[in-house]
Amino acid sequence: MIFEERLLAPGPVPISPQVRAVLARPAMHHRTAEFRTIFVRARERMAHLLAVPGDDVTLLAGAGTTAFEAAFLASVPPGATVVAAHAGKFGERWSLLARRYGHPVVDVSAAWGEALDPAAVAAALRATPGAAAVTVTHSETSTGVLHDLEAIASAARQAAPDALLLVDAVTSLAATEVRPHAWGLDAVIAGSQKGVMLPPGLGFAWLSERAWARLPEAASRHPSFTLDLHAERVRQRQGDTSITPPVPLVLALDLVVGELLEYGIEAWWALKADLNEAVLAGLGALGCPAFAERPSPAVAAVRVPSGLAAPQVGDALLRCGVRVGGGQDHLAATTLRPSVLGHVDAFDALTIVAAFERALHALGSGIEPGAGVATFQARWLASASAARHERPYV
Numbered sequence: 001m002i003f004e005e006r007l008l009a010p011g012p013v014p015i016s017p018q019v020r021a022v023l024a025r026p027a028m029h030h031r032t033a034e035f036r037t038i039f040v041r042a043r044e045r046m047a048h049l050l051a052v053p054g055d056d057v058t059l060l061a062g063a064g065t066t067a068f069e070a071a072f073l074a075s076v077p078p079g080a081t082v083v084a085a086h087a088g089k090f091g092e093r094w095s096l097l098a099r100r101y102g103h104p105v106v107d108v109s110a111a112w113g114e115a116l117d118p119a120a121v122a123a124a125l126r127a128t129p130g131a132a133a134v135t136v137t138h139s140e141t142s143t144g145v146l147h148d149l150e151a152i153a154s155a156a157r158q159a160a161p162d163a164l165l166l167v168d169a170v171t172s173l174a175a176t177e178v179r180p181h182a183w184g185l186d187a188v189i190a191g192s193q194k195g196v197m198l199p200p201g202l203g204f205a206w207l208s209e210r211a212w213a214r215l216p217e218a219a220s221r222h223p224s225f226t227l228d229l230h231a232e233r234v235r236q237r238q239g240d241t242s243i244t245p246p247v248p249l250v251l252a253l254d255l256v257v258g259e260l261l262e263y264g265i266e267a268w269w270a271l272k273a274d275l276n277e278a279v280l281a282g283l284g285a286l287g288c289p290a291f292a293e294r295p296s297p298a299v300a301a302v303r304v305p306s307g308l309a310a311p312q313v314g315d316a317l318l319r320c321g322v323r324v325g326g327g328q329d330h331l332a333a334t335t336l337r338p339s340v341l342g343h344v345d346a347f348d349a350l351t352i353v354a355a356f357e358r359a360l361h362a363l364g365s366g367i368e369p370g371a372g373v374a375t376f377q378a379r380w381l382a383s384a385s386a387a388r389h390e391r392p393y394v
């Protein structure tokens with residue numbers, strides 16, 4: 001195949017040549033001093049990336065959902081009531097998960113595309129005395145909304161000081177600001193195939209000290225063998241895992257998180273936000289407005305022009321060599337979800353807009369080719385990240 005498809009979707013994301021080189025290394029055994037050193041360092045680096053230096057970030061073979069499930073089982077007592085705050089497909093997942101384990105669930109929702117109202121979350125908690133936990137998805141990848149997690153956390157803590165706040169940061173980690181301690185979060189989970197720019201296969205889970213302390217006895221928790229976060233924490237502190245870890249992914253995690261920290265995580269968040277805003281501006285100039293009320297830097301969800309079906313535009317983009325995320329559920333016909341998540345630079349982001357221009361032009365939408373690219377360029381070049389990002393590569 002001479003031409004390469006460009007993956008510009010909100011996960012899995014493109015990975016760097018350096019990561020690919022690590023993944024191609026000869027196999028390493030995990031019960032070795034060499035692996036333990038790298039494993040311990042990768043965990044420490046993850047703790048810095050999550051702004052919780054010195055805390056445990058537990059690595060799990062699996063995905064973001066695996067990590068959420070493990071965090072839930074570690075901290076929510078069987079039978080306890082859960083408040084699930086959601087305004088999209090991924091937020092709804094945590095309501096389904098809690099129900100699957102037999103928990104009574106109180107849903108507090110907003111329309112897809114809207115941001116959750118912190119006051120509504122607080123009201124639901126006040127109306128649910130004894131709720132053990134509230135679940136929330138920070139960056140709702142199905143709608144492109146970045147919920148105001150800091151405000152939700154503060155409102156939730158005031159309304160129900162004892163309820164744990166369990167946060168899905170699957171597409172917000174390493175894409176935008178997440179401050180577990182400062183915001184009073186109790187669990188933060190993510191997966192490898194998003195902001196940390198690796199292939200799928202690893203989940204990450206951080207718990208607050210009060211969440212760890214909630215169910216110290218195994219008998220007080222839902223039984224689970226491979227998802228026992230408490231046991232895993234003990235093993236991982238020693239550089240070990242209970243089950244065989246995805247060794248190549250751990251080696252790559254160590255590398256890529258080291259690079260992110262060296263770049264500077266705040267500069268990285270700014271970069272992703274600036275790129276995403278430029279993409280949204282460029283697509284807006286093509287008649288594809290942002291779908292989200294409060295856009296997440298992780299996903300540029302847009303409506304396609306009326307008269308066109310989103311899958312048709314998606315197919316035309318593929319013919320230009322660009323794969324973006326499709327719309328989800330009832331948004332499938334009207335929205336598309338390109339993304340600057342992962343190993344994506346300004347020219348990759350520009351490619352999203354250029355490909356939309358070609359696709360829409362090919363579909364006879366009457367747009368002016370160049371209008372989106374010009375808007376992108378103006379917005380990006382005016383951004384604070386542009387000067388820093390476009391330094392010569394070394």
Ligand SMILES: Cc1ncc(COP(=O)(O)O)c(C=O)c1O
Binds near residue numbers: 142168191
């Ligand atoms: C916000 C969010 N939560 C959860 C998930 C599920 O993650 P995983 O497929 O890694 O379990 C995704 C996947 O796209 C997501 O975007």
